[in-house]
Amino acid sequence: MTKIAFIGLGNMGGPMAANLVKAGHAVTGFDLSEASRNAAAKTGVSVAGSIAQAVREAQCVITMLPASTHVLYVWDELLGFVDPGTLIIDSSTIDVESARKVHDFADKAGCPSLDAPVSGGTAGAAAGTLTFMVGGSDGAFSRGKHILESMGKKIVHCGDVGAGQAAKICNNMILGISMAGVCEAFVLAERLGLSHQALFDVASTSSGQCWSLTTYCPVPGPVPTSPANNDYKPGFTASLMLKDLKLSQQAASASGAATPMGAQAAQLYSLFEKLGHGGEDFSALIRMLRGNEEATAG
Numbered sequence: 001m002t003k004i005a006f007i008g009l010g011n012m013g014g015p016m017a018a019n020l021v022k023a024g025h026a027v028t029g030f031d032l033s034e035a036s037r038n039a040a041a042k043t044g045v046s047v048a049g050s051i052a053q054a055v056r057e058a059q060c061v062i063t064m065l066p067a068s069t070h071v072l073y074v075w076d077e078l079l080g081f082v083d084p085g086t087l088i089i090d091s092s093t094i095d096v097e098s099a100r101k102v103h104d105f106a107d108k109a110g111c112p113s114l115d116a117p118v119s120g121g122t123a124g125a126a127a128g129t130l131t132f133m134v135g136g137s138d139g140a141f142s143r144g145k146h147i148l149e150s151m152g153k154k155i156v157h158c159g160d161v162g163a164g165q166a167a168k169i170c171n172n173m174i175l176g177i178s179m180a181g182v183c184e185a186f187v188l189a190e191r192l193g194l195s196h197q198a199l200f201d202v203a204s205t206s207s208g209q210c211w212s213l214t215t216y217c218p219v220p221g222p223v224p225t226s227p228a229n230n231d232y233k234p235g236f237t238a239s240l241m242l243k244d245l246k247l248s249q250q251a252a253s254a255s256g257a258a259t260p261m262g263a264q265a266a267q268l269y270s271l272f273e274k275l276g277h278g279g280e281d282f283s284a285l286i287r288m289l290r291g292n293e294e295a296t297a298g
């Protein structure tokens, strides 16, 4: 049993903290949102009134926050209250540079740290089947692995500090591009009079097969658990997809990598957000591709 503080109990952090409780860890959580705090309390998380209160006596602190600004702010604060030697893990998706910066904060406070972003979405968070992509020293990884195993089924040590975020950004660029491609294929099929099910039956067992099609199908019917069957309620919001695509483009430009398809996907999601759909699941992009909403984009 490890005493764990969990900061950020939202769509992902809430179920992740619940799985730590189920695995027998003592979890104290904090979130700015009252609704998230109340939901976490129902799953056995002991809810604290502040970050300071949550991290006091913790042997491990995990953060699951929206973006790098939140992570920089929260790590700066929490490192003032933890004992040296406390393992600090960030599972948010953020840019590599900020990830390295917070590792540096932790290092100065005498704390080992890991960047450990995840893949698998809210369903994976609830089922405890996330994939963790981990960056950090061998020592920090061997301390954190068993904790991450309570929330995920695959834990990959990608390399030193920042390597987890690098892997996450590359993975999500593939996801943004592949979802746009699958949406386009369904729109084309509709225009050609081909049923959704027929395209799915062929492509899911042919060379068009990919996660965006077989697990997260953007049309209702073929995959009953996909957000398309629930009026595109997220899931993974289009705004978060856009955030990750922007991170990939920032990293591509800083490293000189050519990513023209990633740039195109970023433009599509940027337009989709401008049209007011940022809070919808990212697979709802298919609605924009079907229509002529571009004409009204601001």
Ligand code: NAD
Pocket: 007, 008, 009, 010, 011, 012, 013, 030, 031, 032, 033, 036, 064, 065, 066, 067, 070, 073, 074, 091, 092, 093, 094, 118, 119, 120, 121, 122, 235, 236, 237, 240
């Ligand atoms: P979310 O917005 O549902 O949850 C974030 C939580 O952080 C919110 O409850 C918010 O109140 C809280 N928060 C913000 N600032 C805080 C602070 N200073 N102190 C305490 N709490 C604070 O977001 P999410 O969907 O859980 O995503 C979290 C991270 O995981 C993001 O970086 C996202 O890119 C990544 N991610 C999300 C998914 C997904 O499917 N939702 C999948 C993989 C990765």
